[in-house]
Every structure is written in C-alpha cells, then in structure tokens.
Amino acid sequence: MAHSQNTTRRFRSKVALVTVFLVCLSITVSAADWTTWTSFNDARRMRLIDDAVWVATSGGLLAISDAGFPGAQFSNVNGLGTIDVTDIIQAADLQKWVTGYGRLIKFDGSNSTRYPFADNNGDMFHLYCVKDDGEYLWVGTERALVLFSKNIDGGQIQDSYQLFDDLNPTFPTSDINDIELVGDSIWLATSSGLVVADRSNPKLLKAPANWTKYGVGEYAELGTDEILRVAAFESEVYVGTANGLFLVDQVNDTLIRYGFAAGRSIRDLKVENDSLFIYSDGGFGVLTSGVVSALSTTGLPSTPCTGVRAGMIRWVGVQEGGLYHGGSGAYELYPYTGLPNNNVADVAITPTGVVTVLFQFEGLYQLLEGTWVQRPINMSFRGHNLHTDRHGWVWAGTWGDGLSRVGDTIAQYSSHNSSLQGVGVNDPYTVAMSVTTSGDHLFASNLDAYDGTAVAIGNLSSLDVLDSWISLGAADGITSKKIVSVDYYAGGLAVGTGQAGVFYYWLGANVFDKSDDRVVRFHEGFKYLASDVVRVVKFASDGELWVGTSFGLSRYNYAFDYFDSYGRFVDINLPAGFGPEITAVEFDGRNNVWLGGRNGLARIDGITGDFAVYTSRNSGLVDDEVVNITIDEFTGDLYLSTPRGLSVMASMIGRPTANLDSVYAFPNPFVVGSADDRLNFNFSRQATLRVFSVAGEVVANLPEPSWDGRNDHGQPVASGVYLYVLTDEDGNVGRGKILLVRE
Structure with missing residues (x-):
C-alpha cells in the first residue's frame, strides 16, 4: 500500500507550567466554544430561594420557576466550572453559594466566582455541603471541615479541621456529609459518626478533645457510623443515618430511634415551618408534634431522596430517577431535565442532523424536535459504539445483544439472524463492541464468540438474508477472541484485540471472496506496536493506520505496504500529563488528529504536528475520561462522550469545504x-x-x-x-x- 504524501510529520509536545497552591488553582479555559449536555435527573438537594426551586444535581444546577417551563441550567461552561453539584444556600447577605466537585462557588450565573479546592498534590476533592454563620462559611468536604472567610481578600480558606474526638474513619479522613449550626454549637454528620463542638472560638476546634462523638461504640442503638444528615428542629437535634432516624436526647445522653424507615438510609431532612420532612429509602414522611406520619408517593417510581415546598406545590427528587411535582394529587414528572442520563457511551449524527446518543446502561435516545425520544433497542447489559452508514441508518454495538439498526424502524442482529456468534453454543449473549461500514458492507467486532468468530460482515442491501453474512475468525488467521475494535479502508480491515495486538486483514475488491485474502498480525514483538492491549483502531483519510492502546499511541509508517517486511509502527510521543491509555481516535476535515484518554482530550495539529491538551480544568470538557469522539461532518463540531455527560466543542471554521x-x-x-x-x-x-x-x-x-x-x-x-x-x-x-x- 504505497502513499504519495510526505512521510515526515512532526509531533511536538507543549507542556504548560502549572502552579499548584494548597487551596486555589490557576485555571485557564480554552478559547474554544464549548457546550455541555447533561442530565439533571439525579437530585442531591433542593432549596427554595427567591421563589425558585434550586436543585443541586450530578449534572449541574437547575433553577425552576414554573413547573410548565424549562428552568435555568448551569454547568461547567456557564458559571460553575463543574457539573457535580452537591448543595446550594443563600447566605444572610442574600448571596448564593454552591458546593461541587473541587469548588466552592460564589454564584452569580455566568459571572460566578469559583474557589477551587485541592490538596497539596494539586488533586481536587469533593465538597458536600455548606452552612453560613454570617461572617464565615462552614464547608463539609471529603477531606476535612473547612472554615471559609467570605470577606478577607475576596474570599479565602481560614482553617480546616480533620480530627474529631476519637472518630475512626474508614479512610484517612471522614466525609462531612452535613452541617448544622445551633447557637454556638456546630454539629457534623460524618461517614464515621456524629460529632458536636463549641465553635465560638474556631481555633479550639483543632483539638480532638473539644469534640463530642456519637458513634456505634458509644451508642450501640445507632447500628452504623454512617451519618447522612443532621437537622435542628423545635429545640432538638435529629440525625438521619444509614440505619434510620434518631433524636439526640442530650439531657439523658441517649439516642431515641424512630420506627419510620427503621433500618433504611435517611437521604435528607428538611425543616419547613412546624414540620420536619423525612426523605428516605424506606418512605417519605413528616414529623409533627413528635409523631412521624407517612406521606403519599403516588406517581413516583420510588421514594424521594430530597424535596422542598414552593407555595402549594411540593417538589421532590428521586435518586437518579428524575424530578417530580405535585399538590394534593399524584406527582407528575418534570420533563425539562436535559439528557436522560449522564453515562454516555457514544454519539452519532445522521445526514439529516439528528443527534443519537447511546448510553452505557440506559439505552438509545434521539433528539427529535427538541425532545429526547427513546428508541427501544435490545440492550441486556450496556451500549458501546455507534456508527452512521451511507443510508442514514444508525448502528449500535452492544454488550450482550449484538447489533441494532435504528432508522424509521429498528432491526436487531445477533446470533440467530447474522454471522455474529454468542459466547456459548446455547448462549445467545453476543458482544459487538465496534461497528463500521463502507459502501454496501458492514463490519462488526465479535468478542469472545464460542466458535472463534472475530468479525461479522454483512451486505447492507440484504441483511435480512442469512446468506448475505460471512465471518472472519480463527480459521482465517484472526486467532484472538478478544476483538474490541474494527475499521475498514480500501479493501483492508484492521482488527484490534484486547490481548494480541492488531490483525490487518486484506479482503480485496470482493469482500465475500476469500481466495485472495491475506492477514498479518502486528504486536509488541513484531512491527513495534506500543502495546498488545488495543483500545481502538482507526484509518486516516489517506489509509494510514492509527492504534490506541493501553500504553500509548502508534501509527503505521505509511511509506510501506502493510505486508512489507520493512514497514513498522511508529510511537507518538504524547505530551506530559496525557495518556498513556488512548481510548478514542478521530480525524477531522483539517487532518487534525483527536485523541481521547482517561485523563483528557488531545489534538495533534494536522499541519504543525503540535499537541493541544484539553481537560476539565483548562477547558469546557465535562469529564477527563473521554470514551468516544464523534465529528459532525456537516458542521465540524466535536462530540465527546464521557461518563459524566456529553461535551460539544464547536468548530472554529464550520464545515470544511473543497470549494x-x-x-x-x-x-x-x-x-x-x-x-x-x-x-x-x-x-x-x-x-x-x-x-x-x-x-x-x-x-x-x-x-x-x-x-x-x-x-x-x-x-x-x-x-x-x-x-x-x-x-x-x-x-x-x-x-x-x-x-x-x-x-
């Protein structure tokens, strides 16, 4: 396979100097225009602020003013710097404060001020809750209790506290799940017990002996040290635990257990006027006059984990199950919550511009006239890969149910009606992690097929005829069963494996004629592949093969045919901080190479060979783990699939043109x-x-x-x-x- 293009390319790493402070990091956002698509279905806390319902979720912050209309959505690209939001409060001076992953945020929409929290190694950590005492904020985190000054130097950490009596945390420190301020006392609900201390002199909080602990060791009736919530109500202190609801009887030095939701996790406690509302895995209840009464959950898929009343409407959030509102009747789903789920596996764009999203565990959805519509494909375990063919059909590769073809109708292809094979003779469980097409042919990987089938090949014009399918496998020289990725270019098929490197299989002009087929295996010991553990194979527009592995990126020197004894792979020197695992490779219309990794996104400039690296710290990337990359060939926009949502980087040039x-x-x-x-x-x-x-x-x-x-x-x-x-x-x-x- 000869190539006429210049064989010399330059790949230079540009490493930026990063200054790491104990608390605040310098974060520069890239000049690219980013959009974040996430789900607001997983509510952590709800607050009523300025007549709006504010919802802290795993997909960002949502402010709802009317149940009949979309609320204002805030994410990492328009004010928060993160989507992982845990709490929001309005301080005494009416300023809103938000906690999230690695950040305390002085909230003012897109003009918000962010205070990143990091340890001495520069690693960010979770913030879970915040309380205002007028001059200071008390912030609960996974590492410590933090005292934050709102006024000194525009906002700064004053102190932090990690030792509370004789708490014995499972990890080096205890998670501070909730905080309550009662007079001069500060109560902490932690993952290692309940503690209380006098906060009138914060310096004294450094001494463990100045804290009083309520744990299983002292109060066996607790049954757990996992304290999730603490609330002051009618001169008493109530705690929600992973084992139910308790009243702290400080006079008699005991804990009184309530029968409601006994043995179940209490997710939230909310004081509203003369009532304490209890959100738990064991039901939804209200405490008035010392008695807990169960409340109706009609219309909810499961018990709510948080909620708040706004006028005559009660809003509740169901853990990973959406937001609901109701009055005296059944609860109704609030539909304006973004993506159905955040765990995105892949994206495809049809020729008509329809965005299709495959979620790892929630199935396949298409954005039709502004609404996410589920297309009912079979997916017994998880989704993995999407591909759009020349007919406009979207192909979904799944773990368990083979392939689905989605268009006006849906068709399923597995071991019973294609050359794909299951993991056992009588086990139809079929894994197709990768699918691609070329002209009239479809190529699908087949992982762990019982008979050694590695790749299923079908004729797109007659897929419903079993004779229109063939397979490649052990008998054809592809001797690995761990097939994870396939790609096709001009008669050649690249087959990436999870343990045996890459097979290059020459199919020739007639895909169904095996008489002229040839195969060669590239691995660490032959042709210098970076690693035998392959994650992705991808041909560039000129036929050059790029291979992302668990330990680096390799490209085949395209000056040589794939069967030439002098040909070999060349390792690409990745920039510091990116890689070595490469999870995705894609090429845009400017011949730029886009790389996905577990720690960000990288671009190799198609002209200079220079690297640019994008992470959740220096850009609008929603998460550093990029599992798939999709380029909209009609707009040039880049879609980045991650476990925390979907990031879209707008093309700076629009659709490339040959005119x-x-x-x-x-x-x-x-x-x-x-x-x-x-x-x-x-x-x-x-x-x-x-x-x-x-x-x-x-x-x-x-x-x-x-x-x-x-x-x-x-x-x-x-x-x-x-x-x-x-x-x-x-x-x-x-x-x-x-x-x-x-x-």
Missing part, C-alpha cells in the same frame, strides 16, 4: 500574541498559500494553507491589512482579505 469560493480565513482579525498563533483556512484539500501586502508585494509563499504572521525571511510582519491567494492542486484560485493585529 475555494466558500473558503475563509480564521481567526480574522488575526491577532498575533505569540509564536504559536496561526492563521488557518476552512479548505479541506491540499493548497498553497501566498500572502501579499495591499500594495501587491509578496510577503510569504507557503506550501500549506497556514500562516504564522512572518514573511519569507522569518521576520514578523507589521499590523495591517493583507491579501491572500489560495491555489489548489488543480490550479483553482481563491482570494480574500485579512486584518493582522500584532500584540
């Missing part, structure tokens, strides 16, 4: 502030670039459509207006004007 009349330069104005800044074009073909002054003098002649603002002598040009001429390989010419601004 020189539609080409434009970007950014324009071209602001040059460093040697890394470049002017680019949305042209998808090879072209040369000439830059002229307005007087017609030649400034630069370049072999690629990219300019760094220097002339042919390497000298920076002055600010001003310049003209450009692009010439493609056929001699067609495109012209335009740019403004260069040098900082």
